[in-house]
Amino acid sequence: xxxxxxxxxxxxxxGIAVGLAAIGPGIGQGNAAGQAVEGIARxxxxxxxxRGTLLLSLAFMEALTIYGLVxxxxxxxxxxxxx
Amino acid sequence: MIIPSNALIQIADLExxxxxxxxxxxxxxHGQVFLVSWLVIFLVIGASILGTSTITxxxxxxxxxxxxxVVEYVQNITKSQIGKDFKEWVPFIGxxxxxxxxxxxxxxxxxxxxxxxxxxxxxxxxxxxNTTISxxxxxxxxxxxxxxxxxxxxxxxxxxxxxxxxxxxxxxxxFTKPLSLSFRLFGNILADELTISVLTLLVPIIxxxxxxxxxxxxxxxxxxxxxTLAAAYIGxxxxxxx
Numbered sequence: 001x002x003x004x005x006x007x008x009x010x011x012x013x014x015g016i017a018v019g020l021a022a023i024g025p026g027i028g029q030g031n032a033a034g035q036a037v038e039g040i041a042r043x044x045x046x047x048x049x050x051r052g053t054l055l056l057s058l059a060f061m062e063a064l065t066i067y068g069l070v071x072x073x074x075x076x077x078x079x080x081x082x083x
Numbered sequence: 084m085i086i087p088s089n090a091l092i093q094i095a096d097l098e099x100x101x102x103x104x105x106x107x108x109x110x111x112x113h114g115q116v117f118l119v120s121w122l123v124i125f126l127v128i129g130a131s132i133l134g135t136s137t138i139t140x141x142x143x144x145x146x147x148x149x150x151x152x153v154v155e156y157v158q159n160i161t162k163s164q165i166g167k168d169f170k171e172w173v174p175f176i177g178x179x180x181x182x183x184x185x186x187x188x189x190x191x192x193x194x195x196x197x198x199x200x201x202x203x204x205x206x207x208x209x210x211x212x213n214t215t216i217s218x219x220x221x222x223x224x225x226x227x228x229x230x231x232x233x234x235x236x237x238x239x240x241x242x243x244x245x246x247x248x249x250x251x252x253x254x255x256x257x258f259t260k261p262l263s264l265s266f267r268l269f270g271n272i273l274a275d276e277l278t279i280s281v282l283t284l285l286v287p288i289i290x291x292x293x294x295x296x297x298x299x300x301x302x303x304x305x306x307x308x309x310x311t312l313a314a315a316y317i318g319x320x321x322x323x324x325x
Binding site for chain 1: 263266267269270271273274277301304305307308311
């Protein structure tokens with residue numbers, strides 16, 4: 001009985017973890033992409049440089065969501081609280 | 084209805100946390116990781132030997148051209164982060180970059196499901212947290228070595244820069260660096276593989292293809308990020324403040 005409650009709580013927690021972890025990076029990536037488009041519109045000749053920097057920084061922001069995902073995955077597949 | 088706690092694994096038929104164990108001297112090793120990493124090492128070394136065996140001043144042939152482009156690429160990454168003394172660190176950054184890059188791409192491109200193991204399955208070595216943690220700890224050891232070699236004992240002076248109040252945060256940074264490096268790589272690669280397997284489970288053909296291409300792209304970006312960050316950490320510890 002307690003085991004199934006722990007499982008249910010873990011699954012809910014995993015969902016919440018990914019959901020919450022996606023909020024911040026979503027806003028951040030939107031900001032970054034918007035600014036990059038603005039920069040390209042203003043100076044189309046540096047598009048390549050802007051694109052490279054944008055991709056790199058997007059991947060950094062992506063990593064924050066991935067941390068949430070790692071927590072979620074360990075809750076589902078490697079949960080220390082269920083036997 | 085009581086669902087056993089590992090029912091999700093059976094429903095999705097995903098093999099996370101199952102390994103092909105090798106028992107050596109009382110330690111259990113994850114055999115599938117070793118097999119694929121050896122393949123990766125073999126490929127990288129093979130390409131390097133092919134690229135340098137018949138070396139000419141004007142690059143000739145596919146292998147020398149390719150490998151020269153790779154070396155230049157890695158040199159650019161290192162140079163942009165470390166500055167003028169970058170030559171010493173190119174081999175380390177280059178090995179990291181090539182190992183991670185080839186691992187990620189092999190994991191995404193080769194149909195490993197066709198090769199059956201007694202338990203677990205072959206995949207990119209970087210989707211095992213032990214691989215990424217060891218790479219990240221190697222990076223930590225390297226930037227300590229670089230800093231100590233360049234500045235001697237006064238390297239530890241950076242812990243009380245700019246004020247001694249920041250000492251705990253500066254010490255904490257030495258732990259968060261390898262943690263974030265390893266989790267970023269591990270999480271990204273595992274997330275890609277999981278997304279692909281879940282999608283393949285739902286729709287076996289065509290639909291997972293864009294995600295697979297995205298996985299290839301993410302794999303190369305993660306290799307670039309790992310190499311860039313390692314170079315940045317090394318550059319930070321060898322640069323002169325005064």
